[in-house]
Amino acid sequence: MLVTFEPGQPSRCTHLDAIKPVTPSAPGCGDCLSIGMVWVHLRICMTCGHAGCCDRSRNRHARAHHERSGHPVVRSIEPGETWGWCYLDDQLLPPAKQTHPSTPPGSGTPDKGKKTCSP
Ligand SMILES: [Zn+2]
Numbered sequence: 749m750l751v752t753f754e755p756g757q758p759s760r761c762t763h764l765d766a767i768k769p770v771t772p773s774a775p776g777c778g779d780c781l782s783i784g785m786v787w788v789h790l791r792i793c794m795t796c797g798h799a800g801c802c803d804r805s806r807n808r809h810a811r812a813h814h815e816r817s818g819h820p821v822v823r824s825i826e827p828g829e830t831w832g833w834c835y836l837d838d839q840l841l842p843p844a845k846q847t848h849p850s851t852p853p854g855s856g857t858p859d860k861g862k863k864t865c866s867p
């Protein structure tokens with residue numbers, strides 16, 4: 749499975765060159781799997797495909813991978829989530845287009861139980 753991420757415009761992030769089509773390194777957080785831990789959400793490194801767990805997970809392997817490798821951008825590969833995150837800018841990278849545009853832009857239906865994005 750090839751994972752791609754196309755950030756929307758405009759973005760102040762200057763690390764978009766690091767984004768490439770990647771193949772996930774594992775079906776879950778490989779680091780958690782190897783130590784028998786569980787995770788909350790899965791993030792994937794858009795430079796090398798490292799799959800790691802989010803900041804709400806106990807071990808924060810996605811952030812640990814960023815700190816070890818310097819790879820700046822991850823995206824969520826949770827179902828229905830297409831946004832990315834730049835660790836260097838500490839900034840959300842909205843996707844260029846929604847995969848399932850259920851509401852036209854500007855119709856302004858607020859999400860019930862609005863999800864907050866975090867790396
Ligand atoms: Zn950036």
Ligand SMILES: [Zn+2]
Nearest residue numbers: 777780801809
């Ligand atoms: Zn993990």
Ligand SMILES: [Zn+2]
Nearest residue numbers: 793796798819
């Ligand atoms: Zn990486």
